[in-house]
Amino acid sequence: MGRSKDSMSVLREFKFNNRPHQYYSLKAAEENGAGPVMSLPRSLKVLYENMLRHEDGLAVTREHLTSFCEAVRAKHFDQEVFFHPTRILMNDSAGIPLMADLAALRAAVARNGGDPDRINPQIPADMVVDHSVMVDAYGTAQAFEDNLDIEFSRNAERYKFLRWAQQSFSNFRVVPPGTGICHQVNVEFLARGIWTAEAGDTVLVYPETLLGTDSHTPMINSLGIMGWGVGGIEGGAAMLGQPITMALPRVVGCRLVGRLQPGVTATDLVLTLTQRLREYKVVAAFVEYFGPGLASLAFSDRATVSNMAPEYGATMGFFPVDAQTLQYLAQTARGESNELIEHYARMQGLWHDPDEPQPSYDEVLEVDLSEIVPCIAGPRRPQDRIALSEAAARFDEDVYKNAPALPNGVVPVAGHEWTMDHGHVVIASITSCTNTSNPSNMLAAGLLARNALRLGLASKPWVKTSLAPGSRVVMDYLAAAKVQDSLDELGFNLVGFGCATCMGNSGPLDSHIAQAIENSEIVTTAVLSGNRNFEGRIHPLVKANYICSPPLVVAYALAGTSRIDFENDPLGTSPDGKPVFLADIWPDALEVAELVNTALDPERFRERYKNVFEGDARWNALHVASTDTFQWEPTSLYMKQPPFFDDLTPELPERKTLEGARALLVLGDSITTDHISPVGTITASSSAGQYLRSLGIEPADFNSFAARRVNHDVMLRGAFANIRIRNEMADGREGGWTRHRPDGEVMSVHEAAARYKEEGVPLIVIAGKDYGAGSSRDWAAKGTQLLGIRAIIAESFERIHRSNLIGMGVLPLQLPQGVTWATLGLDGSETFDIANVEEIVPRSTKVCTITRVDGTQASVELLCRLDTPLEAAYYEHGGILHYIARHMLEPA
Known part of the structure; x- marks a missing residue:
């Protein structure tokens, strides 16, 4: 790291362990004319220190440093x-x-x-x-x-x-x-x-x-x-x-008061916050937690809440440093720096003390932890919270009543003695770092499993059960607590240490179950302790997906259906014929707390991580x-040389106009990166599957889109090919379909894009609100670019995907407030001319002229979402890595 110019003279020294230490003092910056730095939100203090330390007179200038606090005050x-x-x-x-x-x-x-x-x-x-x-x-x-x-x-x-x-x-x-x-x-x-x-x-x-x-x-x-x-x-x-x-960034302070009630989990908390903060509209904001309720939240509860910041739309879910932070570092064998961390945090105003004056936030939302109740989220989005007491009724209202009628009300399953109905749970997975990092949640699941077995309960035979924790330490403390055997007996055996079901790697269902679902269109469900439940993500045959806490995942496996009212319906019967309810097996909060105290053992973490980079045989x-350079294998179907730099030269690419463009897709709201670039299983009927079959690869060896991301020929065919995506140009047909214009033929998105390329027709995509929500998936932008899509016109963009589009040289353009493709009367048959698109000015206005089939025209002003000069430079170069490469070609 190069030395800062330090034009504000803020480098200060202090003694620690008898050795001089230096730091860039925020208090000194305030004293030297930067404005009220010490009253900034803690997350902005960290950002401002970063700027002080990297002042180079080019990217970060003295003007940036002296204007920062004023920009925060004026909400610029x-x-x-x-x-x-x-x-x-x-x-x-x-x-x-x-x-x-x-x-x-x-x-x-x-x-x-x-x-x-x-x-x-x-x-x-x-x-x-x-x-x-x-x-x-x-x-x-x-x-x-x-x-x-x-x-x-x-x-x-x-x-x-x-x-x-x-x-x-x-x-x-x-x-x-x-x-x-x-x-x-x-x-x-x-x-x-x-x-x-x-x-x-x-x-x-x-x-x-x-x-x-x-x-x-x-x-x-x-x-x-x-x-x-x-x-x-x-x-x-x-x-x-x-x-x-x-x-x-806008910084929203989330003031926490009260404490969670017994039996309420961190999952219940984060699903409630996700709903509240989504409604509050914190997209692209920093959310910063503070208040007296913080002290009652263990570090692992905070980790669950921060993990799901993308689900509530925020860039960050920031917790300040306090005693809980230091306790966790000590419990995980990293306490040697705690004194220095506390000393530095207090000097810089980063330490949290609820009794001291708090920072000035742009807005403050208060949440009372004592009001949180057990809940789940679904069936399609993590922000769709449902109180557990209402879950069965909501399933019937939202899903069951719209499901097709089944012969005799149920469907026999070949080779089995039981039948299936809408709402049957076919996947129950304790998975994802969101919840498996939380000892309270994991131990509660183990204790619930133990209690269930004592009363003679078992998982239903049609449920695919799995346990995929985020670290090996989890298995150590589950075994030490003597609850892993109970989880195993209910089918929650260890399947791997990875994202697994949460990211769609749920694997195949029993073939007879899969056949029954397909033949009778059974609306089955999946329950997981993950963070995302978007359409088509968990498994292509499962239409309703619910996020819940690990103990509730076990409870749903015991019930076998999402149509259970846990307060009034029994999970099963004990050997003596008595009904067993969820309340009968729910773990005691004190027992959970006692086990958590023993779970976080420094020696356990030290032992597990001492050889973490070595790997197995x-x-x-x-x-x-x-x-120096990788030797690409021409015949490889996994690792093909990426094509993005094939035409890279030291010169800037020619700026092209955007005239006579066609819409490849017209999409609704909340189009996620899963819709744009699926990550899960490649199905045999998809364009990507047909391509692999043409190369002699059997469906069992297709693997996932995630695994084939360095094969652009596969990924290109997966772009906009999620089985649940709905293109308004495809007459209500789900999947990667569109209509080629002007002939009107319906074909795959990939096939239409290839035809337009041959015809020399530039392409756009038109969409609604929150375009690109979900995972930070670079192939959602790469696939877009390789299809020949020059611009995305949407009502609003999620932060990460907008950046990725720019990073691949695709232009994000935003419709005016209140204007949609529906209000414009678009159906995808039109052509589009966007004036001055080759003139690259951040947040400028571009006039789009729409020409309909009958020759009439309309125009709309679009906001160019190149938000900063550097983003404009990236776009001008054709992408962020192209920009860097051209600078690398300059003499060192």
Whole structure:
């Protein structure tokens, strides 16, 4: 890290452990004319310190520093801010494509006469391989090993590439498969709480900050560490030393009061907050928690809340540093820096004391923890909270009444003695870092399983049960608490340490069940302790998906249906014939608390993480040569050289007009990145499946879209091909279909895009509100670009996807307030001319002229969502990595 210009003279020194330490003092900045820095929200203090420390006179200037507080006061949310993260966190799903892009970028730089070694991470970067395990085997003691064997077999080419990257890139570490989920490994091990750097005879101290290539990176906010998710595209730029440009965020203070009632879980809390904050409209805001209720929330509860910041739409869900933070670091074998963390936090005004004056927020929302009640969320979105007492009735109202009639009311299942009905739970999975990082939730699930067995209950035979925690420590404390055997007996055997069902890697259903569902159109359900339940995400045959706490996942497996009123309907009967209700087996809060105290044992964490980067025999058997550039295998169907830099030259690309464009899709509200680029199973009937079949690959070997992300030929055919996407141009047909114009023929999105390319017709997509919600999925932007889509016209954009579109050279354009494709009377038969699209000015207005089939015209003014000058520069270069590469081609 280069030294700051420090034009405001804020570098200060203090003694700690008899050694001089330096830091960039926020109080000194206030005293030297920066304005009321010390009354800023704590998250903005961290951001401002980052700017002080990186003042270079170019990206960060003295003017930025002196105007920051005034911009905050005046709510100038269009002001550009630069951010340099301390480190990068990646999952394999986004991380492998990112490292493949860097490998392709190395080749492009070398091809243009540059030094490929300049393409190297400039800051520490860690990847945790967590997105590739699928739940093929389940319900047996051998399931974990079997799934890991299958994972290595399926992903051998990808993992060999990772081994090459591990050897060839500096500043890059890999946590091998079968270890955990990146966010849980991050909070349990990778995070330090504070960062230090040797600076001559002194030590420079500064806040730890982070960017991650997964949207749930804000889980780290629970430790008072500023960080959020970006796409792999933006993450790659930060890794290469490029500052992240962002608009000044609005900061919403969420004041917590009271305490959770016994029996109410952190999942109930976060689902309630997700609903409340979504309604409050915190998209792209920093949400910062404070207030007297904070002290009653254990760190693990905070982690659950921060993890789901993307679900409530916020960039971050930030918790300040306090005694709970330090206690957790000590419990997880990282307490050696606690004194320094507390000292620094108090000096900089980052420490939380509810009795002291609190920061000035743009807005404050108060939440009383004592009012939270048990709940679930679904059947399609995490913000659709339902009180548990109303869940059965809501299923009947929202889902059951619209389901097709079944013959005789139920469907026999071949090879089994039981029948199926709408609402039957076919997947029950304790999964996801959101909840498996929470010992209270996990131990409650284990105790509920123990209590259920004591009263003679069992999981229903049609339920696919699984346990996929985010770290190996979870299995250690479940075993120590003597509850894992009970979970095993109910079918919740360990299936893997990874995202699994939460990201759609739920694996196949029993073939007879699958056939019954397809033949009779049974509306089945999945319950999971995850963070997302979007349409088509969990399993293609499951239409209703619900998020709930781990103990409720077990309860639903016992019930076997989502049509159960847990207050009034029994889960089953005991051996003596008495009905057993949920209240009879719900774990005692005091017993849970006692077990939690023993679960977080420093030695347990120290032992589990001491060799975390080494991997097992499978990993170490992958031998590859160390070379500057990767040797792509032309016949590979997993690792194909990315095409994005094939035409890279030192010169800027020609600016093109956008005339005579056609709409490839016309879409509604809340189109997620799952709709745009599915991550789960590749079905045989899809364009991608048909392509793989044409190459002689059988459906059993298709693997997932996530695993084939470095094969653009597969991913291109998966773009806008989610089985639940609804294009208004396809006559109500679900899936990746559209209508080619002007002939009107209905065909796949991929086929239509290819035809338009041959015809030289530019393409756009038209959509509603919250376009690009969901995971930070770079292929949602990459696929868009490869289809030939030049611009997205939407009512509003989710933050990460808008950035990713720009990062791939696709222009985001926003409709005026109150104007929609419906109010404009669009049906996709029109042509579109967008004036001056080649003139790149941040937040400028572009006039779009719409010409209908009958020759009449209408026009609408669109807001260009290039929000900052640097975003405009990225777009001008054709993408963020193109921008960086051209600078790399300049003399060092």
